[in-house]
Amino acid sequence: MADLESRLDDDAIKIRAIILAIKTGQRIQQDFPFFATLYREGETAEDLLTKYSIPQAYHINPKVAKTAIYCALRGSNGIFNTEQYGGLITDPEELEQLALQHQRAGGNLTFQEGKGLFALSPEQRREASRKAGLITHQNKTGLFGLSTEQWEEIHRAGGVVAGNQAYKQKTGIHAMTDEQRRELGSKYGKIGGVLGGKIGGKRSYEQKTGIHALTSEQRSANSRQSVLLRGDIPWVLEEKLLDKDITLPSEKDFILYLAALPHYQIRCKTEYRTRTSLIALELNRAYHNSQPIRNAQSVTDMLCNLRKLSMNL
DSSP states (O other): OHHHHHHHHHHHHHHHHHHHHHHHHHHHHHHOTTHHHHHHTTOOHHHHHHHTTHHHHHTOOHHHHHHHHHHHHHEEOOGGGOOOEEOSSOOHHHHHHHHHHHHHHHHHHHHHTTOGGGGSOHHHHHHHHHHHHHHHHHHTOGGGGOOHHHHHHHHHHHHHHHHHHHHHHTOGGGGSOHHHHHHHHHHHHHHHHHHHHHHHHHHHHHTTOGGGGOOHHHHHHHHHHHHHHTTOOOOOOSOOBSSSSOBOOOHHHHHHHHHTSGGGEEEETTEEEEOHHHHHHHHHHHHSTTOSOOOHHHHHHHHHHHHHHHHTO
């Protein structure tokens, strides 16, 4: 329960920062309407932030200021019950193209000025890689943080690649004729059919193989995959990046946070009920480009499940 409360506190801080950035972005549009021209000419959000002292002008920290500039350029869809407004640059394709150009220019400048990775000699790069490998091993992260089940999954994926190569090169079973395959299948299929049906399930459970070898995270991933196969949209579990500095909480944490706010509650006789239709609207704005992916019923079902889980923590 303490972990849940801590997450909700973190979410509240993030959301307040986003709301501040959205509102400041509208003020920037009024005070600096020429930002669109400068952005088109190659100046980045960080350039504008520094050149015009945006943090000092609006008494906000640099991360929020940078997000506010992006909001001024792109506009806001009215998330978190804020005012909706268009951007200084209205063409989404143009915005994407400009962002890509800025990224390329930033990388070229880093290379030309010999900064970052490009400031290191080959020996320094190898030494940095060696130290990073040692830290990764000590902290059990990266490859060293994988469980036995995850390694097995990697090996299975490798088997798929090897199988595809064998098919293309006509080796192994793919080198056999149809008659040879049928004979092989008939011989071992009968044996496997008799024995596999009797002991396969029990052995799989005892040896923790098959579905019993999956972690809860892997089972969750499989469940999400089945949702996709049905044509549905799974819930956003990771944080969705708004820009490089400020992120949204996961979709499920976002539901819990909004459900606790007075604006998303309504009094019915002697109790308060959650306005799930409003929460669904906010979810669609924040995570699904205002498409009608979530509705009141889906939010109600998820909220019930989340509250049950929180009671068991």
